[in-house]
Amino acid sequence: MTQDTPAADTTRDRVLSTSASLFCRYGYAGVSMRKIAQCCDMKAGSLYYHFASKDQILVEVLNLGIEKVHAAVAAVLRVDASPADRLRGAIAAHLHALLEYSSFTSANVRIFRQVPVPVRDSTLEVRRGYEALWDGFLGELKAGGHLRDDVDIRSFRLMLIGALNATLEWFDPELGDVSELADRYADMLANGIFAERGT
Amino acid sequence: MTQDTPAADTTRDRVLSTSASLFCRYGYAGVSMRKIAQCCDMKAGSLYYHFASKDQILVEVLNLGIEKVHAAVAAVLRVDASPADRLRGAIAAHLHALLEYSSFTSANVRIFRQVPVPVRDSTLEVRRGYEALWDGFLGELKAGGHLRDDVDIRSFRLMLIGALNATLEWFDPELGDVSELADRYADMLANGIFAERGT
DNA sequence: GTCTATATCTGGATAGAC
DNA sequence: GTCTATCCAGATATAGAC
Structure with missing residues (x-):
């Protein structure tokens, strides 16, 4: 049904990818x-051969968005590395x-809260899976004693994501380096911005 | 023109406030x-007595959103306090x-990138003023030696805001305490989440 | 200051030719 | 698999009565 090919090699895929960009904007x-x-380069009527409705396109765009970022982050987390490097890597992957890669992911972030409730609900499960991926990783870090005891994992995950x-609102990957951005964010989040740690 | 009264005491204000909530959602x-x-509780035609167009409502909603949060944060930053307390206070105000207070502010955050470009451009100046407020405050902290030398102010401001x-995407002020949320965020950002500071 | 009525356009979706 | 043609609901905006 949904393929792993990055580009759109079927009409159906091209419609989804185009829709994602438009929804995002x-x-x-x-x-x-x-x-x-x-x-x-089609007429509106032709879309209904591939999709039953606008909302069906929407559901697939939303789910693909989470699935793509989930896959990218999960791949990084499978690699063995130091806590700091894993955090850096996961942030970079997200x-x-x-x-850069996925108009589906950016569309999901931008429009999730304004789509009809039934559509939103039908994508909640995929969303929860991604949250669980991060909570699992952060839980491991905490269990290993790498996080401060008073840091709440859910709060941090929400702040982080x-x-x-x-960054979607201001970062232009044509002008800046995404990996550098990831390093800076990871450093500020891991170590804080204050010169001296305190209350 | 625009009043400081919190509630909507003129029809014009009620329209703006209602529009902000709807745009946000x-x-x-x-x-x-x-x-x-x-x-x-009006008919559509009546709106045109108060506003020339839908886009004019939009511009006023967007600008009021930034102005309200700017005023709240600026008020807190005028008070003399420790760096940690000022950061906490500014975050809490935002x-x-x-x-809680402003549907204008939340509408601005949610729809800014999807409004017509001319509308967006006409609100950029107000936006820049708010960014400058934060950069000024963070610059003071850095000049006072309270921030790590390698922290970039613009990057941090973008990450922070x-x-x-x-939080708009998940926090419900009916269920949680906004001040507590602010404290947690300020702590994680100031001190980081790692048990030991490192590279 | 708000109403009704309307002009004009664009929306999602369907039917049926090819 | 894509097209044209069309239905009908809903959009912005205007005109003029009250």
């Missing part, structure tokens, strides 16, 4: 079937997927 | 003049404005 309601079709996703 | 294109009017704005 204009929001859910700001994208019409006519516009999607136009960007795929940022690359968000900013929030900070990473927000 | 449904996105720019997802809100119609009919819907705004309906939520204000989060309160975002999550991004992390704070992202």
Whole structure:
């Protein structure tokens, strides 16, 4: 059904990829079937051969977004490395997927809260899986004594993913280096910004 | 023109406040003049007595959003306190404005990137003023030797504001305490999450 | 200051030719 | 698998009564 090929080699894939970019830029309601079709060099009616409705396109875009970033981060976390390097690597993987590789991932971040509730609900399971991936990793770090005792894992994960996703609002991968960005974020988050640790 | 009164005491203010909530929830294109009017117990045609167009409502909503959070944070930063307390206070002020007081602020965060470019451009100046407020404060901290030398102020400001704005996606002020949230965030950002500081 | 009525356009979705 | 043509609901905005 959904393929792993990065580019869009079927019409169906091309429609999904195009829709993701448009949703990301204009929001859910700001994208019409006519516009999607136009960007795929098709007519609107033809889309309904591949998809039953606009919302079906939406659901697939949202799920693919999480699945792609999940796969990227999971691959990095499977590699054995120091806690600092694993955190750096996982952050870098998330940022690359968000900013460079996947319009699905960025679309998910931008429009998730404004899609119809039934659509949102049908993507919650995939979302929870990604959260669990991070919580598992951070739990390991804590169990290994690498995190401060008073750091709450869920709070940190929410702050981290929030900070990473927000780069979408200002970072341009044409102008900056995503890996450098990841290193800077990882350093600030791991070590803090204050010269002296205190209360 | 724009008043400081928290609630909406004129019809014009009520329209703006209602529009902000709707924009925040449904996105720019997802809100119609009919819907705004309906939520204000009016008919769509009546809105045009107060505003020339939907985009004019939008511009005012966006600018009010930044102005409100700017005022809240600036007020806190005027108070003399320790670096840690000032950071905590500024973060708390931003989060309160975002999550509790101002639908304008949350609307701004959610829809800024999807509004028509001319509208976005007409609000850039107000935005820059808020960024300058934070950069000024962080610059003071750095000049006073309170920040690590290798922390880049712009990077941190972007990460911080991004992390704070992202709370909109998951935090419910009915269920959690915004001040506690602010304290946790300030602590993690100031001191980091790792047990030992390192590379 | 708000209403009704309307002009004009664009939206999602379907039917049926090819 | 893609097209054209079309239905109908809903969009912004305007005009003019009250």
